[in-house]
Structures are given as structure tokens and as C-alpha cells.
Amino acid sequence: xxxTENRMRLEGLLFFVGFAACIPLAxxxxxxxxxxxxPNGPCLIPVAPGLTAPSGVLLVGLGLVLRDxxxxxxxxxxxxxxxxxxxxLSATFAPPALVFASVAAFLMSETADLLVFTPLQRRGLIxxxxxxxxxxxxxxxxxxxxxxxxxxxxxxxxxxxxALMVLVAIPVLAWLRARDQRLGLLPA
Numbered sequence: 001x002x003x004t005e006n007r008m009r010l011e012g013l014l015f016f017v018g019f020a021a022c023i024p025l026a027x028x029x030x031x032x033x034x035x036x037x038x039p040n041g042p043c044l045i046p047v048a049p050g051l052t053a054p055s056g057v058l059l060v061g062l063g064l065v066l067r068d069x070x071x072x073x074x075x076x077x078x079x080x081x082x083x084x085x086x087x088x089l090s091a092t093f094a095p096p097a098l099v100f101a102s103v104a105a106f107l108m109s110e111t112a113d114l115l116v117f118t119p120l121q122r123r124g125l126i127x128x129x130x131x132x133x134x135x136x137x138x139x140x141x142x143x144x145x146x147x148x149x150x151x152x153x154x155x156x157x158x159x160x161x162x163a164l165m166v167l168v169a170i171p172v173l174a175w176l177r178a179r180d181q182r183l184g185l186l187p188a
Contacts (some may be wrong), residue, residue, distance in 0.1 A: 004185060012073030015066050016082055022063035023086050024093035026056030027102060031095050041149065044157075047164060053157030060109075060140055061165030064133040065112060065173070070118050072125065076118060083110045101147035109140030125177045130166060137162035 002010070034043025034055045040129035042054035063086075071079035087107045094102035113136030120128035145151060179185075 002182065007093075008185065012070055012078065015070040015073060016078070019063055019066040019070055019082055020085060022059040022066065023089040023106070026063070027093040027095065027098070028056075028057035029059065030056040031052045042154075044154075045161070047157050047161035048073050051157040053154050053161040057141075057158050057161030058165050061133070061137055061162030062169065062177075064072065064109070064113050064136045064162070065129055065166055065169040067113060068121075068125075068129045068132060069176070071114065071117060072121060076114075077147055079114055083107065083114065086110060097110060098148050101144050104147055105140045105144035108143050109136040111137050112139045124168060125128070126173050129173055130170070133166040134163070137166070 030042045030044060031037075034045050036052075037043040040058075044052040045055045045058075047053045047057065067079060067082055067086075071084055083106075087103050090102045090106045091099055113132040116135045117128045117132035120131055138159060141155055141162065142152065145154055145158065
């Protein structure tokens with residue numbers, strides 16, 4: 001039987017792998033997956049009626065939540081290591097024209113997410129994950145769009161697309177919180 005400590009470590013490592021996978025997949029999607037691909041621009045997907053966004057937004061939103069869960073399971077220094085590794089992955093997998101924008105947006109948004117999540121997690125997992133993700137997704141959207149395209153044209157779609165992924169994650173966060181409380185693993 002797997003010990004509680006080993007279960008938490010294994011879950012944390014799975015969250016780390018999921019987080020890391022989001023980065024190259026998001027960069028791939030921006031240039032290759034969408035209902036329309038703008039010449040010399042991103043591939044777009046509809047995220048709400050009348051709103052489109054670069055397709056990588058879905059994985060960026062998911063990545064913000066996975067980094068929070070990784071920190072919850074493995075601790076602050078693992079989260080910092082994940083951000084550094086993510087910056088390297090972003091530089092490695094972003095299209096050449098988007099490397100600077102991708103890395104800058106990633107590092108700034110994930111650091112902002114970490115700075116909000118860390119103190120709030122004591123008040124509850126869902127509150128901390130949602131609040132930190134909102135801060136991170138807004139920062140990521142603004143920094144990426146300004147640096148990559150010199151325009152905030154896709155800002156509403158970026159924010160909505162990333163926020164949708166955070167909303168999809170809430171039931172999973174609630175399940176994890178309830179399970180952890182039932183097992184006596186973590187408060188709130």
C-alpha cells in the first residue's frame with residue numbers, strides 16, 4: 001500500500017509533468033491548431049460567442065492551475081523550479097518569432113500566480129487557485145499579446161479562454177480538497 005507521503009509526492013510529480021507538457025503544447029497549438037490561422041499570426045479558436053483567441057490559451061489556463069497543485073503537493077521550491085523549467089521549455093518550443101514574448105509572459109505570469117497563491121492557499125485551495133490564476137492569466141495575456149503582436153486585439157478572448165480552463169478545473173480542485181480533508185492530508 002502506498003503511503004500518504006508517497007501519494008502526495010507522486011501526485012505532485014504528475015502535476016509537474018502535466019504543467020511541463022502544457023508549455024510546448026500551447027506553443028504548438030498557437031501556430032498549428034485553430035479554426036482559422038492568421039497569416040504571420042496565431043491560429044485562433046472561438047472561446048465565446050463573438051470572441052476568438054490564440055489556441056494555446058486553453059493550455060495556459062490549465063498550466064496555471066497545475067502549477068498551483070504542484071506547489072500544494074511538493075512545496076514552494078518545486079514550484080519555483082517548475083517556473084524556471086517552464087521558461088526554458090517555452091524558449092525551446094516557441095516559434096522563433098515568439099520566443100521572447102512567450103518566455104517573458106510565462107515567467108511573469110507564473111511568478112505573479114505563485115506570489116498570489118502562496119499566501120492565499122492557507123485560506124483555501126479553491127480561493128487561492130482561482131485568484132492566483134486570474135492574476136496570472138490576465139498578466140500572461142497582456143504581456144504576450146503586446147510583445148508578440150503589438151496589440152491587445154485578442155485580450156478579451158485570451159482572458160475568457162484561459163478563465164474557462166480555470167472554471168473547468170474547479171470541480172477537480174473541490175474533489176482534491178474534499179479528499180485531502182477526508183484523509184487528513186491538508187487543511188481547507
